[in-house]
Amino acid sequence: MLCFCFVQVLSHAAAAESSSLVFLCIHRQHYDFLESLAPQLKGKVLVDVSNNLKKNLYPEANAEYLQRLVPGAHVVKAFNTLSAWALQNGPSDANRQVFLCGNRAEAKQAVAETATKLGFSVLDRGSLSAARELEDFPLRLFPEWRLPLLIAIGLSAFFFFYLLIRDVVYTYVVQGKDISFRIMVSLANKVFPIVSLIMLALCYLPGIIAAILQLYRGTKYRRFPDWLDRWMLCRKQLGLLALGFASLHVFYTLVIPIRYYVRFKIGAGIISQIKENRTSEFDNSIAWRGDSYFSMGILGFCLFLLLGITSLPSVSNALSWREFSFIQSKLGYLTVFFCTFHAYLYGWDRFLRPSTYKWFTPPGYMLSLIVPSLVLVFKLLLLLPCVDRTLTRIRQGWERCDPEDDSKKTLLT
Amino acid sequence: MLCFCFVQVLSHAAAAESSSLVFLCIHRQHYDFLESLAPQLKGKVLVDVSNNLKKNLYPEANAEYLQRLVPGAHVVKAFNTLSAWALQNGPSDANRQVFLCGNRAEAKQAVAETATKLGFSVLDRGSLSAARELEDFPLRLFPEWRLPLLIAIGLSAFFFFYLLIRDVVYTYVVQGKDISFRIMVSLANKVFPIVSLIMLALCYLPGIIAAILQLYRGTKYRRFPDWLDRWMLCRKQLGLLALGFASLHVFYTLVIPIRYYVRFKIGAGIISQIKENRTSEFDNSIAWRGDSYFSMGILGFCLFLLLGITSLPSVSNALSWREFSFIQSKLGYLTVFFCTFHAYLYGWDRFLRPSTYKWFTPPGYMLSLIVPSLVLVFKLLLLLPCVDRTLTRIRQGWERCDPEDDSKKTLLT
Amino acid sequence: MLCFCFVQVLSHAAAAESSSLVFLCIHRQHYDFLESLAPQLKGKVLVDVSNNLKKNLYPEANAEYLQRLVPGAHVVKAFNTLSAWALQNGPSDANRQVFLCGNRAEAKQAVAETATKLGFSVLDRGSLSAARELEDFPLRLFPEWRLPLLIAIGLSAFFFFYLLIRDVVYTYVVQGKDISFRIMVSLANKVFPIVSLIMLALCYLPGIIAAILQLYRGTKYRRFPDWLDRWMLCRKQLGLLALGFASLHVFYTLVIPIRYYVRFKIGAGIISQIKENRTSEFDNSIAWRGDSYFSMGILGFCLFLLLGITSLPSVSNALSWREFSFIQSKLGYLTVFFCTFHAYLYGWDRFLRPSTYKWFTPPGYMLSLIVPSLVLVFKLLLLLPCVDRTLTRIRQGWERCDPEDDSKKTLLT
Structure with a gap:
């Protein structure tokens, strides 16, 4: 049920550096498992790529909830606005932009570099308080x-x-x-x-x-x-x-x-x-x-x-x-x-x-x-x-x- | 045959800072000359703007070859996707974007600042392993x-x-x-x-x-x-x-x-x-x-x-x-x-x-x-x-x- | 006549950080008042958003004049290309880009983060010598x-x-x-x-x-x-x-x-x-x-x-x-x-x-x-x-x- 997916598509040099990046691709309802892992995750960069099925399902954004659960990690919200197709096949015309937000500049920098290496262009949306907006974005329909x-x-x-x-x-x-x-x-x-x-x-x-x-x-x-x-x-x-x-x-x-x-x-x-x-x-x-x-x-x-x-x-x-x-x-x-x-x-x-x-x-x-x-x-x-x-x-x-x-x-x- | 071109178009304040940037505008076949200059180039930022006439002419990218020749310098691949016209006359509509890549963040930063001052907008494409892609870009034809x-x-x-x-x-x-x-x-x-x-x-x-x-x-x-x-x-x-x-x-x-x-x-x-x-x-x-x-x-x-x-x-x-x-x-x-x-x-x-x-x-x-x-x-x-x-x-x-x-x-x- | 406007629209977290940012929204002819305030402004980031009514009205750019008046502050020229409408209502389609320039990277970074939090996308135009260009931009008409x-x-x-x-x-x-x-x-x-x-x-x-x-x-x-x-x-x-x-x-x-x-x-x-x-x-x-x-x-x-x-x-x-x-x-x-x-x-x-x-x-x-x-x-x-x-x-x-x-x-x- 719990899976840490290290993105495999990185070039060799990049993969060596990114060992401290943890991509989290699980549904929000399983986040509580992570509380017990808090010590191991301390100081790591946690990339939250989760999305919800509806707007306003939870009182706080998934990424903010995650940060509260694992206060020692540096949570960065990113990649959630991309389609699964873009994640598998690399950036296509409709999906070149990766939005990210997070409280720690270094953590954001690390994620931004990974995204850049994968061919995406990164747009920093500020602190983690912007996570809600980013999580609502894929649900937007004109x-x-x-x-x-x-x-x-x-x-x-x-x-x-x-x-x-x-x-x-x-x-x-x-x-x-x-x-x-x-x-x-x-x-x-x-x-x-x-x-x-x-x-x-x-x-x-x-x-x-x-x-x-x-x-x-x-x-x-x-x-x-x-x-x-x-x-x-x-x-x-x-x-x-x-x-x-x-x-x-x-x-x-x-x-x-x-x-x-x-x-x-x-x-x-x-x-x-x-x-x-x-x-x-x-x-x-x-x-x-x-x-x-x-x-x-x-x-x-x-x-x-x-x-x-x-x-x-x-x-x-x-x-x-x-x-x-x-x-x-x-x-x-x-x-x-x-x-x-x-x-x-x-x-x-x-x-x-x-x-x-x-x-x-x-x-x-x-x-x-x-x-x-x-x-x-x-x-x-x-x-x-x-x-x-x-x-x-x-x-x-x-x-x-x-x-x-x-x-x-x-x-x- | 060998020429280091210090870009002259910089504003005065910028020119003073950029003295450690060396723009290399020679063909790859003359790079071996640089090996003897390695001591002088140590610690300098070498900007490789070279392009090849064909794809896959050499086993490795020009910039990677250069880095191997002068390991002490910080090689940054940049500006090669611009036309000569844009380099002479400043950014025009078709040529506002400068792609760059390199292994050292500070070196990339220095080049990015120079490009910004010249009116270009910079897109970081990651480490030097992306140089091949950048060198193939100008040869691309749909x-x-x-x-x-x-x-x-x-x-x-x-x-x-x-x-x-x-x-x-x-x-x-x-x-x-x-x-x-x-x-x-x-x-x-x-x-x-x-x-x-x-x-x-x-x-x-x-x-x-x-x-x-x-x-x-x-x-x-x-x-x-x-x-x-x-x-x-x-x-x-x-x-x-x-x-x-x-x-x-x-x-x-x-x-x-x-x-x-x-x-x-x-x-x-x-x-x-x-x-x-x-x-x-x-x-x-x-x-x-x-x-x-x-x-x-x-x-x-x-x-x-x-x-x-x-x-x-x-x-x-x-x-x-x-x-x-x-x-x-x-x-x-x-x-x-x-x-x-x-x-x-x-x-x-x-x-x-x-x-x-x-x-x-x-x-x-x-x-x-x-x-x-x-x-x-x-x-x-x-x-x-x-x-x-x-x-x-x-x-x-x-x-x-x-x-x-x-x-x-x-x-x- | 003199007014320091602290932008109120920031999110709470951001407002706490931005206390050292001073947004200056007065006309150039009133800048001399600031000379006496120089000690209080020392080390602060002064954001100059002023515009002139005509081109070439003054020998130097407003921001450069300001920097000369208050040498201890870090002047950043920003936001002046936005319409009042965009400043009040947040970024609209025509006004997503904020240009900025300044001599100190940290000061620019601070302003860039504020702009990002407000939903704008930032374009760094280099050192303060670009201020003139930025001040001429809103007066441009094809x-x-x-x-x-x-x-x-x-x-x-x-x-x-x-x-x-x-x-x-x-x-x-x-x-x-x-x-x-x-x-x-x-x-x-x-x-x-x-x-x-x-x-x-x-x-x-x-x-x-x-x-x-x-x-x-x-x-x-x-x-x-x-x-x-x-x-x-x-x-x-x-x-x-x-x-x-x-x-x-x-x-x-x-x-x-x-x-x-x-x-x-x-x-x-x-x-x-x-x-x-x-x-x-x-x-x-x-x-x-x-x-x-x-x-x-x-x-x-x-x-x-x-x-x-x-x-x-x-x-x-x-x-x-x-x-x-x-x-x-x-x-x-x-x-x-x-x-x-x-x-x-x-x-x-x-x-x-x-x-x-x-x-x-x-x-x-x-x-x-x-x-x-x-x-x-x-x-x-x-x-x-x-x-x-x-x-x-x-x-x-x-x-x-x-x-x-x-x-x-x-x-x-």
Whole structure:
């Protein structure tokens, strides 16, 4: 039941040195056996690689519990974030990083050297109090993506059923025509851009709420409410999901002219034009509007792609804070502007026609325009010289002279 | 012939400290000169930056040979993976990382500090026994891509000639029509998706073979055969190549409606329809099928892109093992499913028509469906509750009670 | 005015140790207050997190000035590259890296441990002389992108007005027709590929100039002129901008068949064909040419995308120098070839028709072909066996026997 596994894969020179390293690969419930071995383990480096099956199963981290059991040994938590596959076959692409933590620098150094020799790259996470975090890491499954995913799924489901009723059911009920085939491409290509635009705007809304809150409070030294903090922390995920939906929209749009339905309709249009001997005039303003609509969409999407690329860890690490915020804020608002303008051009004068409001409901694109329009209007207000000046001063530490507690100032100047 | 180059680019403070660092930039065949200098070099840090023109030219690494010649010096292998350009002009984007190895920690520290001051980031690769690996690094040219590339080229060549005969040669021989222009787009757009789908399935086949092998053996403590190990290690490259082919397929497909041939054919179709006064009915089921076909393709490709993005080193490093395997396995099988379904929808009822089997050969898309269908069927079988339960238990370390050697168990629990 | 902020966010164990760390968060102009505190600060680690509002405001870096004021303390420059947001809320995606520098290793170690405990990853940039660089970092705003951006904007503006006059103004003046709507898509889709191709070629031109210079000089041990060095250092940015323009070109092209103008024109063409009872013959050579044109474009763009992906920091870090130069050089020239060929196929026999030269000006695509054609011709010349052999020898260190100063040789062999 108890097994000390000395890793065999070390090179010869390394193996000679590592005799004082003990790798512990047993489950936590068997740790109490070790208490009796305490004298033999004294001064040794105990490498705890254990993981739990669930979060918060025990009050303290396995490594801290081990350290308490064998106080004479130097416990180092390491290698637990690796897969068994990586431990057997050496570092692969997904598993090059070994996190470790421990109270004694020499012990950590010894483990780090072993890991380095095996080809891993080591990241020191500090003292043993970080063990809990390291033990929770392998159980993590996109925690920060959950809220954005829920929002995306919720919005998609709502707009899918909304548009299903407005487009397919309405046509079936009123005109008695079955256009259910439109679900696969046409309907999807309405849902995706709507959700994408709303989620893109949701990335920039919290920043605007924060600015208004700071203006109202006259200081930056008060914490934002929790919901705002949480919202701000998932902006990146919101944005990336929005980019995913935008990409789907792009592909669904580009595939349009190959579709059977579209080809059939165009052919039928030309045939009926000939049979009825009609001549249609080329309308310059439609051409202008349509081409601007495509241009805005393409520019918006390309800027959006750029935002996505700069949020790759290796790219954003190479940027200074000023560069990162320039791209994510300045270019980000430009992206919102282009995409919103794209949607307005799509709508054009459609909002004037009564036929647009089937069953007295507004079309989907109108609903999608509410949040981004609000974001843009408020951003414009915040850019007014007088507002902008006050906000900049507040962000540089200035406070409107309220008889406030001064203790907050000393925290962060 | 012999030259000690003291790097001149150091800042003043650094230069004063580094006087005990000797950078050795001579070819290995001139190292014997150094033996006579051994007394002067005693205690100094010798930085070996040499590289060889070929692999395995000498029995031992240059740095190890040097250490043997001058045992009193502390040899550190470093900087050899950098280009001359980076050494002259300072770190550029491609060359920020300096690998080093050596037996003495202080010597490595001194070299690491110099490298840091020059703006490089240092990666310690352990003792001098790693020197061989460092010396082989600059000679490396995509070793892990070779097998996948060979497979890709082989499959592409086979399907190109197969389809050339079936499409172009057959038409020429039987109908006497020269449609050789179809090679450039139409034929390419058949070869690329076929090869892509087969290679995508080849990524997931070894995992299924491994699972079957584990079920058959009743244990996970026996090594897989060598060919399977090698296959599993190049899955990432197989997948990325498949993604490349899929991207080509996407571009070749989207370009279809701009092609002269397609425009001509559509125009001719409409004209003949008018002249013969035919009226074609809109077929709902064709619309459903066509749109589903496009939808599946787009969803499959977007998921495939996601797999590709998460295989970027900086992204996969930020993921926990559970997250990485969720994406690469769960979403991976979903991708295979979407893409296979896409191909089935393309085929539809074509397999029933005798005209499909020109010269008694099956069309290309049928051949491409064999491997992915096998993968999906076996995956479904492995997901059956009874099979899945056994497999999970085997992977958690359980063994079917065979009178086996127990020594394997102790290696990795 | 004076405030010592002890960071409160540390874990308990860490807080106990860090009592000797003093974080200094005041503006440089208030540093003189510290001179009187010198005795109390003796032996303490002073962490300077200050930033300036402009570059080169003071003759020496803030941290160096501080060290001079309080010589007994150990000044470490750190945390200044982080945003206030990251300091308050812990490391986020854009802000995981803490750069530090200082003269005393122990002091740096102490600060590094604190940063590690807070979840940041630390990068040591050497002695305090690096402080200036660290203080300039937050003020950086894409310095290396400026020249390439200027070139891109200049070229775009020039070609926009050039084509505006040739296409829109010419048609208006000569035929009296208003086709201004073409600005949004058709004109943009001419400007983008032209600028992209020229900038792609500009990436490879300096390498060719450098080779010719080395051949002419007969040695590699002489520095290139400054303008060439600067040009070579911004090749990556030039290439990425060219890729951005190429992507825009791709989207603008793929959107063509959905445009109102194109649909109208095709419809009108078919209708007039029927009314005039013309029959158009399918032209095999036009099909060949058009399909090759698309094929070359797609292959060129996909290779270009590959070049872009390998220039991501995390990908290029994983490549050996040989692999990186294989992709950026070999595949790079292949990309230039595909794209140039694509442009030649676009032109085809257009250069023979007098109607092409409106107002005696050559069309835009001709101008775009000058630089890439030069690059390809010179590259072919450099690949001639006799030239290539000499160049390889020069790059391996051989020199044509000129009576030159030998001192250069010793610098870098």
